[in-house]
Amino acid sequence: MLRFFISFFSSLFQMMIHILTTKKHIIQNVLSIYIKTTGGNISIDIDPKCDVSHIKKMVAPQIGLQPEELKVIFAGKELGDDIIIEECDLGQQSILHVVKIKPGNVQSKISASSTPNSKTLMPLCESLDDLMFSASSGSRTASISIGNETSTSDSLLDEIEVVANNEKSKPKKVHFYVYCPTCKKLTQGKLRVRCHFCKSGAFTVHSDPQNWSHVLESKQITGTCENDSEFCENILQNKEPTFAEFYFKCSEHISLGENDQAVPLDLIRPNLRQLQCLACFEITETIFSFPCEDDHVTCLDCFEAYCKAKLSDRQFWQHPEYGYTLACPSGCANSFIKEIHHFRLLDDEHYERYHRFATEEFVLQSGGLLCPQPGCGMGILADPECIRITCQNCKYVFCRNCLQGYHIGSCDPPEIQETSGTSGDCGTELNCDNRNGAGDDASRTTIKVITKPCPSCKTPTERDGGCMHMVCTRAGCQFHWCWVCQTEWTRECMGDHWFG
Amino acid sequence: MAVLPRRIIKETQRLMQEPVPGISAVPDDSNARYFHVIVTGPEDSPFEGGLFKLELFLPEDYPMSAPKVRFITKIYHPNIDRLGRICLDILKDKWSPALQIRTVLLSIQALLSAPNPDDPLANDVAELWKVNEIEAIRNAKEWTRRYAMDN
Numbered sequence: 001m002l003r004f005f006i007s008f009f010s011s012l013f014q015m016m017i018h019i020l021t022t023k024k025h026i027i028q029n030v031l032s033i034y035i036k037t038t039g040g041n042i043s044i045d046i047d048p049k050c051d052v053s054h055i056k057k058m059v060a061p062q063i064g065l066q067p068e069e070l071k072v073i074f075a076g077k078e079l080g081d082d083i084i085i086e087e088c089d090l091g092q093q094s095i096l097h098v099v100k101i102k103p104g105n106v107q108s109k110i111s112a113s114s115t116p117n118s119k120t121l122m123p124l125c126e127s128l129d130d131l132m133f134s135a136s137s138g139s140r141t142a143s144i145s146i147g148n149e150t151s152t153s154d155s156l157l158d159e160i161e162v163v164a165n166n167e168k169s170k171p172k173k174v175h176f177y178v179y180c181p182t183c184k185k186l187t188q189g190k191l192r193v194r195c196h197f198c199k200s201g202a203f204t205v206h207s208d209p210q211n212w213s214h215v216l217e218s219k220q221i222t223g224t225c226e227n228d229s230e231f232c233e234n235i236l237q238n239k240e241p242t243f244a245e246f247y248f249k250c251s252e253h254i255s256l257g258e259n260d261q262a263v264p265l266d267l268i269r270p271n272l273r274q275l276q277c278l279a280c281f282e283i284t285e286t287i288f289s290f291p292c293e294d295d296h297v298t299c300l301d302c303f304e305a306y307c308k309a310k311l312s313d314r315q316f317w318q319h320p321e322y323g324y325t326l327a328c329p330s331g332c333a334n335s336f337i338k339e340i341h342h343f344r345l346l347d348d349e350h351y352e353r354y355h356r357f358a359t360e361e362f363v364l365q366s367g368g369l370l371c372p373q374p375g376c377g378m379g380i381l382a383d384p385e386c387i388r389i390t391c392q393n394c395k396y397v398f399c400r401n402c403l404q405g406y407h408i409g410s411c412d413p414p415e416i417q418e419t420s421g422t423s424g425d426c427g428t429e430l431n432c433d434n435r436n437g438a439g440d441d442a443s444r445t446t447i448k449v450i451t452k453p454c455p456s457c458k459t460p461t462e463r464d465g466g467c468m469h470m471v472c473t474r475a476g477c478q479f480h481w482c483w484v485c486q487t488e489w490t491r492e493c494m495g496d497h498w499f500g
Numbered sequence: 501m502a503v504l505p506r507r508i509i510k511e512t513q514r515l516m517q518e519p520v521p522g523i524s525a526v527p528d529d530s531n532a533r534y535f536h537v538i539v540t541g542p543e544d545s546p547f548e549g550g551l552f553k554l555e556l557f558l559p560e561d562y563p564m565s566a567p568k569v570r571f572i573t574k575i576y577h578p579n580i581d582r583l584g585r586i587c588l589d590i591l592k593d594k595w596s597p598a599l600q601i602r603t604v605l606l607s608i609q610a611l612l613s614a615p616n617p618d619d620p621l622a623n624d625v626a627e628l629w630k631v632n633e634i635e636a637i638r639n640a641k642e643w644t645r646r647y648a649m650d651n
Contacts, residue, residue: 278598279598280506281506302564305561306564306597308564309564309597313593330598331596
């Protein structure tokens, strides 16, 4: 009996293994994709080794058309009949667009297929190469004026042979790095295209993007919307052409649909020119390329370390357009990082801190206040006339001018200020984190004894030697003030008590 | 002890192979992050002819934070205090990981050529430097002769 059970379970086990392995086998060989047509979506399973004409043959009968009447569009390109599917960077659940060739457009179809350069019949991810997108910011701006002539890419192709002489003369397929909100990490991205107006993916570009500006800035590359070309062409009474809109998908997880997008991190690039990290001197495969004229780069580890160091010194900068950001470590002009999603490279704890500091800086720069109660720090935008401020979060009532517990009359020097009475109010509130009450009080006393607040932003400041001329260390403030007068630094301070 | 980062190894090698004129920086035998530095007093400065000893330490998070540098030899300079601490922006808020030991020492050498009494650390020295530069320079020369030339 026991033997029977053992053999039964072992055969069951083997069967399960068999099922699992065959299942794996199936996944490797079948690609489940969606075909989007004007009539609706069709789900098909295909062999990645088959070509585009095969797809046309599969789809045509389902929509009542002949295979010759169809165009297959993917990532901004009409795919040539002989393109093999697995060369197209199609992931599971990808969407291919199939449209009927309009009688008037037959001409364009013929001219497209007769183009000698077969690259035009490949999706964009396959036809673009890394070099164009790894150029320095200087040449990137220059190439905007060059436009999208194919001669540009030809000259760039010559260059890559010199640079990457260890590689085959063929340029490397383009690498895009993205922050994927689903995977919650840095991943490789896939470039996709849709119509600027109707957002349909049934869209073909008139020319390939040649650099990051073409991809990131709007209205750079024109194209034809194959979804409803007349509608999209007429939307602005033909005043401007139909433009392509580029976006990115994560290449590491199965697509969750058309809205599953990733943020392009354009400053993270493959290190084609073998540049050295300015901090650790290592040459790594992937680099963070600062947007400065001098091509300063760091490896990704040093970029993270740089962000952490700047964060702990609170030296990020609140840029009016880009947000809370950093510039090139070498202090190059106009080198602020535009896409603040690059700071997603920080671990959760530091990213959370980045986020908090950014919010605080925004509140302060908007004329707001931060609740001074330890553990609270709630941002408060109060009427500028109002001196008695009540925190909505922890209900602490404090004086706008000295950030101490609210008082009647002028602000007292810190030594005379009562600390215990005011902090007690907060403990009864649910929202307020006052678990470390005793430690907080001690810290607060120390801060009061050894620091003076910056007269402009109230940041507690310690003077560790030197003269009386203080410069606020908070990046957004940098107020020059006098340690003795606790007002703005003047020539009188310099003449009278510069050295105390 | 933790492995020495490649950056420190490379910087050290370069300091040995292509030394900066007027500056020597040698790592300590027992601690490769601690450097014995000698800076010669720049020509046409009150420090000319002097050999100034400094110590330089690369903290754990170097190059994300600045090296710690201090004069060991006594020096009469408005930006250097009695304990040898140096008032130099690149050692504080203007530090950048793109700077190196070499650039720091060059900046210190430049500071000796051009004292900056507007951003002082040594109050009394700075005050004299502003009020009576001739006397300040005389003091600096005297201190150089007394403390930086004995060997």
